[in-house]
Amino acid sequence: MDVLRTVANFVFGMECLGCGTSSEKLDPWLCPTCAAELARESRSPKFPNEDSFCLFPMRPLTRRLVHALKYRNIPGLASYLVRRSSAVKHGEVAQELLMLAQPLYFVPVPLHRARYRERGYNQAELLAAALATAMGGKVCRWLRRKTFVVSQTKLSKEEREMNVAEAFVACLPQELPTRGSIVVVDDVFTTGATTSACLAALGTEIPLPLKVCTLIYDEPASAAADFAADCRADWDAFRGK
Numbered sequence: 643m644d645v646l647r648t649v650a651n652f653v654f655g656m657e658c659l660g661c662g663t664s665s666e667k668l669d670p671w672l673c674p675t676c677a678a679e680l681a682r683e684s685r686s687p688k689f690p691n692e693d694s695f696c697l698f699p700m701r702p703l704t705r706r707l708v709h710a711l712k713y714r715n716i717p718g719l720a721s722y723l724v725r726r727s728s729a730v731k732h733g734e735v736a737q738e739l740l741m742l743a744q745p746l747y748f749v750p751v752p753l754h755r756a757r758y759r760e761r762g763y764n765q766a767e768l769l770a771a772a773l774a775t776a777m778g779g780k781v782c783r784w785l786r787r788k789t790f791v792v793s794q795t796k797l798s799k800e801e802r803e804m805n806v807a808e809a810f811v812a813c814l815p816q817e818l819p820t821r822g823s824i825v826v827v828d829d830v831f832t833t834g835a836t837t838s839a840c841l842a843a844l845g846t847e848i849p850l851p852l853k854v855c856t857l858i859y860d861e862p863a864s865a866a867a868d869f870a871a872d873c874r875a876d877w878d879a880f881r882g883k
């Protein structure tokens with residue numbers, strides 16, 4: 643029976659991305675229990691500093707989902723998660739964004755080209771598109787990566803900051819907008835090093851207010867450093883490997 647279920651899950655993809663159990667009531671990614679848990683988590687958006695808004699805290703469930711978005715080739719999770727964020731629907735993040743000078747320009751943190759080729763999509767760009775749909779505004783690819791960045795997750799905090807401090811360059815249209823606000827979008831906010839580097843690159847080129855919005859806020863320091871290892875361990879345990 644287990645073998646049949648595994649085969650059915652493989653063929654029909656009827657496994658909850660949160661807890662791994664088979665369910666006929668997926669929405670289409672989570673079972674009702676995990677969907678309720680996600681709804682609870684969405685009521686705790688995080689604000690790591692006055693310019694940064696994060697839709698969900700990092701918890702076992704949200705960690706699995708962001709991992710699936712990045713590494714399991716499920717790009718549809720980006721808009722799914724933004725749509726399920728109560729902070730976006732009618733909460734604090736929506737209020738913060740709507741208080742900014744409009745229109746909103748959502749600028750995704752770019753992936754390195756090699757990683758984009760391997761993944762086929764940039765999750766930050768998908769999140770930016772979902773935010774632009776939810777809040778009004780448009781997606782602007784106004785950042786480019788200058789140099790190859792070694793996977794952030796393998797580095798110490800200091801190394802990460804040095805590594806990304808000058809990793810981005812602004813790539814703006816000839817005619818700059820004179821009003822509105824820029825919101826840099828990324829999947830996870832850890833130390834804030836990546837988004838700070840993006841703000842620094844844009845700030846010297848364009849005189850508009852700059853904010854940051856990410857899907858997840860991960861507690862700083864140690865949790866961030868071994869995020870990748872944790873994810874792998876979690877996922878392997880969860881898959882029963």
Ligand SMILES: [Zn+2]
Pocket residue numbers: 658659660661662663672673674675676677
């Ligand atoms: Zn579940």
